[in-house]
Amino acid sequence: MLTLKAQGVLIEGSPEELRKELYITRRAIQYIIDCLWELDKLPTINQLHQIFYKLLRNQGFRAHQSKQIYKYARAIVKSARENGGKKPILKKLSARVDKYDAKVDLKNQIVEVKLRNKVFKIKFLHNRDYIRKFNGRKWYEVIVSIDSQGRVRVSIPLRRIYRPYRLRKLISLDINLKKIVIYDGEGIRRIDTRFIEALSLKVHAEMIQKKYSRMWRYNKRILNRIKSLHRKSRNIVLDWSRKFAKYVVLKARRARSAIVLENLNKLWFNASRKSSSLVDKLSRFAYRKLQLAIMTKAIEYNVPIIFINPKDTSTTCPRCGVKLVYNHRLAMCGKCRFIADRDTVGVVNIYIRALRGMRGSIGSPLNVLPMKDETRQREETINEPMTAHIKTYTST
Numbered sequence: 001m002l003t004l005k006a007q008g009v010l011i012e013g014s015p016e017e018l019r020k021e022l023y024i025t026r027r028a029i030q031y032i033i034d035c036l037w038e039l040d041k042l043p044t045i046n047q048l049h050q051i052f053y054k055l056l057r058n059q060g061f062r063a064h065q066s067k068q069i070y071k072y073a074r075a076i077v078k079s080a081r082e083n084g085g086k087k088p089i090l091k092k093l094s095a096r097v098d099k100y101d102a103k104v105d106l107k108n109q110i111v112e113v114k115l116r117n118k119v120f121k122i123k124f125l126h127n128r129d130y131i132r133k134f135n136g137r138k139w140y141e142v143i144v145s146i147d148s149q150g151r152v153r154v155s156i157p158l159r160r161i162y163r164p165y166r167l168r169k170l171i172s173l174d175i176n177l178k179k180i181v182i183y184d185g186e187g188i189r190r191i192d193t194r195f196i197e198a199l200s201l202k203v204h205a206e207m208i209q210k211k212y213s214r215m216w217r218y219n220k221r222i223l224n225r226i227k228s229l230h231r232k233s234r235n236i237v238l239d240w241s242r243k244f245a246k247y248v249v250l251k252a253r254r255a256r257s258a259i260v261l262e263n264l265n266k267l268w269f270n271a272s273r274k275s276s277s278l279v280d281k282l283s284r285f286a287y288r289k290l291q292l293a294i295m296t297k298a299i300e301y302n303v304p305i306i307f308i309n310p311k312d313t314s315t316t317c318p319r320c321g322v323k324l325v326y327n328h329r330l331a332m333c334g335k336c337r338f339i340a341d342r343d344t345v346g347v348v349n350i351y352i353r354a355l356r357g358m359r360g361s362i363g364s365p366l367n368v369l370p371m372k373d374e375t376r377q378r379e380e381t382i383n384e385p386m387t388a389h390i391k392t393y394t395s396t
């Protein structure tokens with residue numbers, strides 16, 4: 001469950017009218033609380049309906065609003081009794097409005113609620129990125145309130161049920177700044193990221209800062225230029241991460257695969273690796289945003305995710321497990337003569353680690369262990385520089 005909480009401003013209806021409606025609502029709920037508190041046994045919802053519905057309707061409350069009111073009053077009394085508390089006295093000015101009396105337009109950041117015969121339109125005063133996070137999620141009620149400082153507040157609980165499907169296959173991802181390597185047990189695919197582009201904007205911003213080392217802070221034009229470069233860089237990372245996340249999540253869902261990622265949290269927060277160089281800073285930022293984007297999309301589409309320990313994924317032989325020797329980016333195994341480039345080693349090891357962790361649940365690992373001759377051949381049909389490396393190496 002996620003809750004969108006935002007301050008808002010009325011674009012239809014006046015603050016005085018809203019305050020009055022919230023006050024009347026609170027009084028109605030309190031009245032029912034007082035009644036229920038006198039009873040030894042709480043009435044059922046059905047009984048409440050019979051007792052209070054007409055009464056509330058006569059006060060001008062809308063049909064669903066009336067139901068919300070007695071249900072809410074009952075829930076408050078119930079929980080106060082269970083906690084052995086005193087009779088609850090409502091202090092906050094707030095109203096819960098369900099689907100039938102509210103409209104939520106997250107795209108335009110507007111909420112419309114009907115309280116009795118009044119309509120209130122509230123526009124969120126919050127940054128777009130925050131609101132966008134909730135886009136497309138199912139909501140079932142809106143809580144409108146006025147806080148002690150007289151500000152209008154809206155909160156919308158959004159339900160998200162994550163039920164990952166039973167997986168049949170795996171897709172592993174090896175992420176670096178330049179590209180993402182994808183392995184699905186059959187073929188390897190490389191996708192260029194836009195992170196280098198984002199990095200170059202940051203480098204550009206830093207160059208301007210150095211060039212005008214004394215005045216950039218005070219010159220509005222230069223300052224705006226620097227800010228805009230950073231903003232563009234950030235947007236590239238966010239946009240690209242979202243796009244890639246959607247692509248890979250949908251790809252995984254089609255094949256009923258789980259997505260396998262290295263658990264990089266440890267690396268990001270490891271102080272010894274926290275260098276302040278632009279590349280490292282951007283890498284950490286990009287990894288974090290990409291991981292978050294993939295997780296968010298996976299939850300949306302019920303795609304399972306497996307995190308594996310990233311230790312030595314690029315230095316262990318995927319076939320026999322001994323330490324690999326590197327010649328530039330080409331890795332060789334002294335024991336079993338396995339040869340591949342660094343990206344292949346990484347992504348295949350990530351895949352195998354996930355497979356080992358779930359041995360037996362999706363067939364024998366040996367059946368899918370990569371780098372048998374046929375897998376190798378299939379990989380060579382992909383027209384990419386890396387395969388050229390393998391060919392030249394094996395022929396010499």
Ligand SMILES: [Zn+2]
Binds near residue numbers: 318319320322337
């Ligand atoms: Zn080996």
